[in-house]
Amino acid sequence: MVFPRPEWEKFRDRIAALPMQAQWWKRIFLGNAMDVEMDGSGRVLISPELRTAAGIQKDAVLLGMGGYFELWDAATYAAQEAEAMKGDMPDVFKDFSF
Numbered sequence: 001m002v003f004p005r006p007e008w009e010k011f012r013d014r015i016a017a018l019p020m021q022a023q024w025w026k027r028i029f030l031g032n033a034m035d036v037e038m039d040g041s042g043r044v045l046i047s048p049e050l051r052t053a054a055g056i057q058k059d060a061v062l063l064g065m066g067g068y069f070e071l072w073d074a075a076t077y078a079a080q081e082a083e084a085m086k087g088d089m090p091d092v093f094k095d096f097s098f
Contacts, residue, residue: 002044002062002069008033011068046071 003011015029032053036044046056059074072080 001065002071003067007067 012030012033015026018026032050034047034050036046038044046054046060054071054073055076056071056073057075061072061074061077063070063072063077
């Protein structure tokens, strides 16, 4: 996940407030977080460690998800999307108007 700073601070605070039984997940989310900067062309360099953790091999897909972004390996995302499209739309969308 990629967060704008204000959204990250909200997420970080929610994770930090979790009880001790979530300690390892707190470490995973908070301990592996990294600040990144945009270059003059608006590009963000993703560290090799984060690319490996996300399984990004070559091409990437950045999805806007409201208050945060998801960064996916393009081939993995395409496969996951195709799999999701094979199934029925979740019930929560039955009364949703597009």
